[in-house]
Amino acid sequence: MPSKDHCWKAEHNMSEIPKAYEPQAVESKWYQFWLAQECFTADPKSAKPAFSMVIPPPNVTGILHLGHVLNNTIQDILCRKARMEGQEVLWLPGTDHAGIATQVVVEKRLKKEEKISRHDLGRERFVERVWQWKNKHGGIIIDQLKKMGCSCDWTRERFTMDADYSRRIAKVFVDLYGKGLIYRGKRMVNWCPVSQTALSDEEVIMKPQNGRLYHFKVEVDGEPGVFLTIATTRPETIPGDTAVAVNPKDPRYAQYIGKKVVRPLPAELPREQKLIPIIGDEAVEFSFGTGVLKVTPAHDKVDFEIGKRHHLGFIEVIGPSGLMNDLAGQELKGLDRFAARKKANEKLQELGAWVKEENYQNNVGFSERADVPIEPRLSEQWFLKYPSQAAAREVVSRGELRFFPDRWAKVYEHWLANIQDWCISRQLWWGHRIPVWYKGAEIKCQVESPGPEWTQDTDVLDTWFSSWLWPFATMDEATLAKFYPTTALVTAPEILFFWVARMIMAGFEYTGQKPFRDVYLTGIVRDKQGRKMSKSLGNSPDPLDLIAKFGADALRFGVMRSAPLGQDLLFDEQHVELGRNFCNKLWNACRYRQMQGGEAEGEINPALLSDEDKWILLKLDAAIQQINDAFSEYRFSEVVQVLYRFFWNEYCDWYVESTKAVLNGHDAASKANTLAVIDFVLSNTLRLFHPFLPFITEELWHGMGYSADLPATQGGKTIMTARWPKPLGQDFKEHYLLDESNERLVDAKHEFIVQGRNLRREANLQSGKKVKYVFKAVNETSAQDLEVLRLLLNADPLELDPNYQPPKGTPGVHSSLGDLFLPLAGLIDTVAEKARLTKALDKIQSEIEHINQRLNNPAFTAKAPPQVLDDHRNRLAEWQAKQKQTQAALEALAG
């Protein structure tokens, strides 16, 4: 171990155990230990069953944000639990090269630091500089994942630009080309004028915009004085119009089909060059705008299709960077497309063609990366017809590949049903260059260059074209044999189409199998007002700051506690604080145990078990069952909730408090037995918490000595391989004589104690002050039981008097164990107490009426199942007993 263990002394010297848990030293110590012991390294030769996941590779330019924290904590939890269940676990990490993002980062840096552009360097030297940058800064997010405690197999870390991975991508391209699924064509694509590259449909975000709808008129050729009015949002594209279209069924305009109109722009052109045909096309809506559509085949997807149908000209008037070109005319040329819009509108006014303009809300596609409106643009690109579509659909529809939550299956299905070919080429320098070679008119598609006289295609592939191979291209043969298909995938729903769906298709196409069995889609992390985390809002806390302040375990716990399946996570630093508090509670519960000394994990003697001992063992059993059920359906927040309730409310609040009756006493055998129960419960608790809180549980596992007698591979070396708790089972329960009666009895005690404490509060007695109570017990009460009650009531003394006759005005409560009195007449605010009891009586009476109403309904008694009828009758009896007691208490007060 690299640093000295100053946090916990094995010799149980309480003064040396800090009162509060201090995570920093503990976390770095154990992470180093796990790495040194190769605890995360997967062994393909292992005989254990395999459990595997691949990490959604974060961008190599990325830094850790809360989305990563959520996503990777979930993955780590699954891996750590799987290891404890005895599976051989592979969690394969890595990063992707993030074509556009990385290229932009390096370009900006060059510009800032050296005042040069990538063109100044040329392609080869620029790519070298990106590699330099990657080698220097690309590991940041990996280090951050380690800080979180992620148990990835770092010996298998992959990068999408690794040589062998890149080669695999090229081979896949060649294969798909050979199958005729990849083709090149001049199409209308989504062009990003900032990045100056084509984008796939998935990278375009539609956003509602407050724009203007401009109306202008054009004169019909040969019919002086006859004008058609056209509505458009983009007057700057008028110079690129090559037709005007109307619906052939539109009686207003059908007569003009075949005639021509005069396009107003560019104004300087001679009239003959501006004559464009009026065509009839069904795509034109009667009711939209004026019913007359200007057709700009080179700058609009729909117009492009119309242009092809009618063999129109394609006039490109906007260049790759979004600037108007020469064909746009002398007035617009050189202007940015938005400046040109304004200018074009002014020009229409000048020409007298302008009719009106109005506010108009429409949806405009934005480049996801650069956040500017994309420009539909005609260009030569590579496209892919998706392979293995049918297999990808069937595997989900047959339930062999499941989504959690399952509603994503419908979204997936819908996307696949309406799938469009994928534009896979990008006009970038950073990425996998397309393996296509040219010599004159000859083309070859192959991995290696056919020879020096051949030149390679200049485009690179979409980054997602590399990550869709991630689940198998990252693995060597032995690893594939053992760990593929992977067990689960955990990712954000935003990349369901980008990544998940494509991986499924690639999986079938290249391995003949699905790439994973379960897909868990996380929620989106938002701030507490429900807004998405964003840099510009500044509402995105740095997880590393949170780790420094509260500890990694606290961050993990806080995030997981508030992340229900299928819901977004509204992040608040308070959640992390709660996690910190929880760790501290766990720490102190263990500290309490350590302060008692004695043998660690002694044997439990069934004969010496108290009702409380049996109760906590039964609660542990129930918690384990609930936890395992919740885990099987990835309901993590429920797991956390159960653990929280079990440990804090059941174990700490009730059980630990009750043990003080024994541990402060003098019965050595009972003491030892209680300590054995405590150790049993704590050892199970630490193991149940380990996937969520890896660091503190490891520290306590060793500090408490629970690792001492175990084999190295089953918890002796690290809690990571300790056995995952199983429900206690029938044999265990029989051996230790555990049954429901223990549970009922202790529950009754708790109810009795709460009522007794409430009496104190009603009397305005300080909760810390010891007061005398009198207990009129129904049954025989053992000295130990009495001591538990005394302690938990903070009574001194607790008089046991079966024949007690309380003086008039003595407040008291009734329970199944007997009556409890607080003989302090005069200290009670009788008016307030009376009011409280009257209010309670009202409630009791309304409950009784409510139940009676039902029981008196013949239809109810005839049709309700007997069980329900019994429940109602029992409940009625309970309320009636309460009513009697409350009435008696009221009378006692009045007296």
Added chain:
RNA sequence: GCGCGCUUAGCUCAGCGGCAGAGCAUUACCUUCACACGGUAGGGGUCGCAGGUUCAAACCCUGCAGCGCGCACCA
């Protein structure tokens, strides 16, 4: 426009036919020898609205409203 979710305590959410729940926040009291990063006890709800099915509805069905998301898109 089509589709999918959500609407329960001040907040975040469980519950999905048979006594309306948790955590946080809040109120009062308490530095008691595991923990004030703590303890004890409270208060707080017409389960979005309107119909229907049922002995019984937060829960099932229908309609409506509001919020969110996805897909498509009309210039």
